Amino acid sequence: xxxxxxxxxxxxxxxxxxxxxxxxxxxxxxxxxxxxxxxxxxxxxxxxxxxxxxxxxxxxxxxxxxxxxxxxxxxxxxxxxxxxxxxxxxxxxxxxxxxxxxxxxxxxxxxxxxxxxxxxxxxxxxxxxxxxxxxxxxxxxxxxxxxxxxxxxxxxxxxxxxxxxxxxxxxxxxxxxxxxxxxxxxxxxxxxxxxxxxxxxxxxxxxxxxxxxxxxxxxxxxxxxxxxxxxxxxxxxxxxxxxxxxxxxxxxxxxxxxx
Amino acid sequence: xxxxxxxxxxxxxxxxxxxxxxxxxxxxxxxxxxxxxxxxxxxxxxxxxxxxxxxxxxxxxxxxxxxxxxxxxxxxxxxxxxxxxxxxxxxxxxxxxxxxxxxxxxxxxxxxxxxxxxxxxxxxxxxxxxxxxxxxxxxxxxxxxxxxxxxxxxxxxxxxxxxxxxxxxxxxxxxxxxxxxxxxxxxxxxxxxxxxxxxxxxxxxxxxxxxxxxxxxxxxxxxxxxxxxxxxxxxxxxxxxxxxxxxxxxxxxxxxxxxxxxxxxxxxxxxxxxxxxxxxxxxxxxxxxxxxxxxxxxxxxxxxxxxxxxxxxxxxxxxxxxxxxxxxxxxxxxxxxxxxxxxxxxxxxxxxxxxxxxxxxxxxxxxxxxxxxxxxxxxxxxxxxxxxxxxxxx
Numbered sequence: 001x002x003x004x005x006x007x008x009x010x011x012x013x014x015x016x017x018x019x020x021x022x023x024x025x026x027x028x029x030x031x032x033x034x035x036x037x038x039x040x041x042x043x044x045x046x047x048x049x050x051x052x053x054x055x056x057x058x059x060x061x062x063x064x065x066x067x068x069x070x071x072x073x074x075x076x077x078x079x080x081x082x083x084x085x086x087x088x089x090x091x092x093x094x095x096x097x098x099x100x101x102x103x104x105x106x107x108x109x110x111x112x113x114x115x116x117x118x119x120x121x122x123x124x125x126x127x128x129x130x131x132x133x134x135x136x137x138x139x140x141x142x143x144x145x146x147x148x149x150x151x152x153x154x155x156x157x158x159x160x161x162x163x164x165x166x167x168x169x170x171x172x173x174x175x176x177x178x179x180x181x182x183x184x185x186x187x188x189x190x191x192x193x194x195x196x197x198x199x200x201x202x203x204x205x206x207x208x209x210x211x212x213x214x215x216x217x218x219x220x221x222x223x224x225x226x227x228x229x230x231x232x233x234x235x236x237x238x239x240x241x242x243x244x245x246x247x248x249x250x251x252x253x254x255x256x257x258x259x
Numbered sequence: 260x261x262x263x264x265x266x267x268x269x270x271x272x273x274x275x276x277x278x279x280x281x282x283x284x285x286x287x288x289x290x291x292x293x294x295x296x297x298x299x300x301x302x303x304x305x306x307x308x309x310x311x312x313x314x315x316x317x318x319x320x321x322x323x324x325x326x327x328x329x330x331x332x333x334x335x336x337x338x339x340x341x342x343x344x345x346x347x348x349x350x351x352x353x354x355x356x357x358x359x360x361x362x363x364x365x366x367x368x369x370x371x372x373x374x375x376x377x378x379x380x381x382x383x384x385x386x387x388x389x390x391x392x393x394x395x396x397x398x399x400x401x402x403x404x405x406x407x408x409x410x411x412x413x414x415x416x417x418x419x420x421x422x423x424x425x426x427x428x429x430x431x432x433x434x435x436x437x438x439x440x441x442x443x444x445x446x447x448x449x450x451x452x453x454x455x456x457x458x459x460x461x462x463x464x465x466x467x468x469x470x471x472x473x474x475x476x477x478x479x480x481x482x483x484x485x486x487x488x489x490x491x492x493x494x495x496x497x498x499x500x501x502x503x504x505x506x507x508x509x510x511x512x513x514x515x516x517x518x519x520x521x522x523x524x525x526x527x528x529x530x531x532x533x534x535x536x537x538x539x540x541x542x543x544x545x546x547x548x549x550x551x552x553x554x555x556x557x558x559x560x561x562x563x564x565x566x567x568x569x570x571x572x573x574x575x576x577x578x579x580x581x582x583x584x585x586x587x588x589x590x591x592x593x594x595x596x597x598x599x600x601x602x603x604x605x606x607x608x609x610x611x612x613x614x615x616x617x618x619x620x621x622x623x624x625x626x627x628x629x630x631x632x633x634x635x636x637x638x639x640x641x642x643x644x645x646x647x648x649x650x651x652x653x
Contacts, residue, residue, distance in 0.1 A: 157341050158348075160339075161345035162358070167358075167362040180348070
């Protein structure tokens, strides 16, 4: 029987649909034409301009600082929240769970507005601090949910075994509970970090003058018409992401091979 | 031998449920003591209170004269073998065993020496650096034992330690545990729902049911002289008969009328009088059946019955025979000449006989235990609807 070519065609078309915009973007970043469209020649000028632009580096630094800070803080709070949610079962805990879960389903635009109103009513000056606080609020929820999922498979007799063998509460936590939860906490943190770096809507609401994150800066660049530079920036970010994914894949692949 | 571990009126509630209900018990030093009972009888809760994972609502636990009821788990000189072993998956075999000494800040040289000694004791030297996830069931078990024993506990608590192993391995580990106990000589407190494990290992057994202790005794006391129908049914198989004393023969024997079964001679160790109700338990192996009428002997009961089911089991054959409403289970040893004989067949009329001494009168009778008493071989038997001994179902 002849095999149908329909599945193969559909797959290829879908992948093309995914990747044509990206290919286009990479190509445009080397196009000499300022107003994208026709190919007028190969150039690296946009990359040169990008590296000369101090504001972009400033925005990137802000984004990384906020991302790392919010991730660290939310890893601590998210893990403790997950531990409490897992350990104690009462009606109050169900409310606690809903309150922790809520930020994941509230639309970003609503979240941004609420936070803005809140900060303004407190009389806080909008800036890096308010963006940082806003990011912490939603990052905690993500970390808590990932760690909670891990805890549901966790064998609590391991902690009891540690205590039985003479470990104090603290020792049982640091020598058994945390090492075993570490993969969950780390993947929660990673998720929080990508969301923080990527966040535009919430940051846009609570950002103040002079405090710009990378997504906000990119948006303003487009507004003021410098698309080729953004193409160059996007291409660089794209390749960094690819490199990270490939490294991660290779590491897990290697690990699977050895075990 | 003095009482080493003492439970003094321990009670533990979970909401309205009394998991452990006013349990008092004392355990001798150096013995193997088993807590035996069906799941949910409170045996694990009792064990967890000794380990310190649960606090009793009332009562005390004394270890060697010292009240340990309120001590946290890490300050008690007892260690636990968990049902699923609870080995630390992020540590190697060696690190698992050394854990107990590391957290209490022993010197590195001592830890290494003790760990090696333990590895030797449980014969895991070759697996010292293996991950615990790579070990077989038996090896995991041994790692758990070594990890607990390195703490030199006064009492080793074993929470159904063999439940996760297959039958062959379970029998081998049971022997290893026994040898280990002989070697190190500390007290073992063994929790299990498996009566054969408890019988073969223990010096003493406490049978638990619904939070309280039914009976404490040596394995043979528990088996031969159960104090309640629950114990009789839980430890091995048995047949129950309800009746009343109609005649006291002499100081030792009496005749019991069992409605629908017959008048049988019984050993009257409870000194019952005429008219007293009797709950009689007779183990299947105490009965015998034969095609020819057995010779009359003093104290032998003989009744005519019909064979209902036959299951050949190699070491012996199980028969179920019918007499009116009673369906009696019999384990009959094989005779040497049996192969030459015409075997007893289904629906055959045979003679059932047993010694009056082999019936055992129970002090207490629990109606709830009915369902545990009787387990007809529904899949094997010819009869799809075996007659219940006591028909309670409507």
